[in-house]
Amino acid sequence: MTMAKAKLLNAIQSVNAHGDKAFVPYIMAGDGGLKTLKSKILFLQAAGVTAIELGIPFSDPVADGPTIQKAGERALADGITLRSILQELETFYKEVSVPLVLMTYYNPLINYGLEKFAEVCDKLGIAGLIVPDVPLEESELLKSLLIKTDVALVQLVSLTSSPERMEKIVAAGEGFIYAVTVNGITGVRDRFDDQLEKHLKQLKDISPVPILAGFGISTLEQVRTVGSLADGVIVGSAIVEAFHRTELEKINELIEASKKVLK
């Protein structure tokens, strides 16, 4: 019998058990056309990523920087919606073994119907859900709807979260804790805050689930430094940009090299 919410957690923990760090790329679903979704996911799966964060385009993505905003705008211009993405996933989800984590803003879910969304996610084997504009205080409804599913509701912790908040969020954490590594939005950064190391260590000390660091991680050097402080990293804008430019070799190199530096 599998434990509830275990799919995502197990995938990360088994990578960690081999002495590696988790590597989770972010892609914008529908960027480059809905038909490329399957090939991108299977490509990343074959390249050996731990899980895939699948962004759903939205008209008002307040947590995202320029690269992901533009990817979302391209998808929206193609008429991509949550509905069409879920329909597309239905055609090939059985070929997907790598855990998929949906990242979507809240309003498209409200419109789709939260209950129906939870059911469809469960059916498609979605392993996790990240809703960046639903903080802990507003997460009860979603959490209760996902309770009978294997979909982990991933919580975010930021550098600004107080120690008391960190305790509360970590206690509610499912799958992994998404540690936001910068005060800001997604996108490429030159450097990280000096507090980051202390912050990630504190988080690791109190969290029963793995800590994955994300936002602003785009270079090998950043993957190495931040990865060494956490259980894994999430790389967004750099992957999105490489797919957009069809530089698949670059993605492969990044994943491969990332694994090496993470060992």
Place this chain on the structure above:
Amino acid sequence: MVNYTEGQRVGRYGRFGGQYVPETLMTALIELENAYEDAICDPMFLDEVNYYLKDYVGRETPLYFAERLTKELGGAQIYLKREDLNHTGAHKINNTIGQALLAKRMGKKKIVAETGAGQHGVATATVCALFDLECVVFMGKEDVRRQELNVFRMELLGAKVVSVDQGSSTLKDAVNEALRYWVSNVEDTHYILGSALGPHPFPKIVRDFQRVIGLETRRQILEKVGKLPDAVVACVGGGSNAIGMFHPFVEDEVVTLYGVEAGGSGISTGLHAAAVTGGKEGVLHGSYMYILQDDNGFIQEAHSISAGLDYPGVGPEHSYLHDIGRVKYTSVTDSEALEGLQLLSRKEGIIPALESAHAIYFATELAKEMSREEILVICLSGRGDKDVQTVRDALGVNDNG
């Protein structure tokens, strides 16, 4: 403070409101809430706010009996709450004075704000000059083009105006960009939100700082005619002047409250900004409220001749007041608002802002249905100087004429 309309949970108005923001902002919101609750219990802080409202803004504003307009319509006695006489020409400064003093009290040195037409941006730049705060204002690229004089005004006042070309390059995108800026600079920056919108505690803070409109009106009308008004009318975009006017009357059941949304080219055309009349529930900019959106939950652009009403949502407390039926929400089209603007200009020598002209048009229709003994108050939220060019274009007046 009256909490009549607030639900069981802090920051909720029935099922509306809440705090739908990235975790990075939660600590700032909690800090803001604590600082605000602390400040409003401090008589020194309230004295300071009141000092600036009186000596700098010029409050209290008159409640003026519009005699010629009343005679013209032949119905209810019409009173105008003259928020247009405030420094900077609208009610917006009531809120920016309060929030800037709050920011100072919190030790924040920088201010970020969004603006549509530029009225809130100018009111924010003004108080930042007054209180020596660094000021960044985000404004949609389209609006920067349409309102270049207001951009220059803000720059004269020492603010930095950033043109936003993300998304649809309008007010909602300026809010997105202001939120992104705030997330990135949250340690030393306060976000002065301009309307009764956004995550808790903003809708409450903005309402409380705008309540002065309704509190003065209530006292003034009792002094002048010895009874409460039968009807109060205000325009509603995000809803800050309306909530400030309505809130002190919410428990007076004899007073009928009307919120007038921007009907743009007409609700049936889909080109409007009437979120209560033509929208549905959802989450935008941190709050659960009525929003203009499509069947996929993507936010739609609002359309109105009045830039100040050109926002695809209506604040959470208005959403709630609509649901419980305490306030009646209706809409007025662009061309009707232009009629209202011309009528008030000619009958009373007051050119109202296009926003306020929506309230005026609806109120004139309403007044005709009311008896001569009845009292009707209109919130004249701003003056129309800023809109003269827009009005001239809309009326097709020849440049050489």
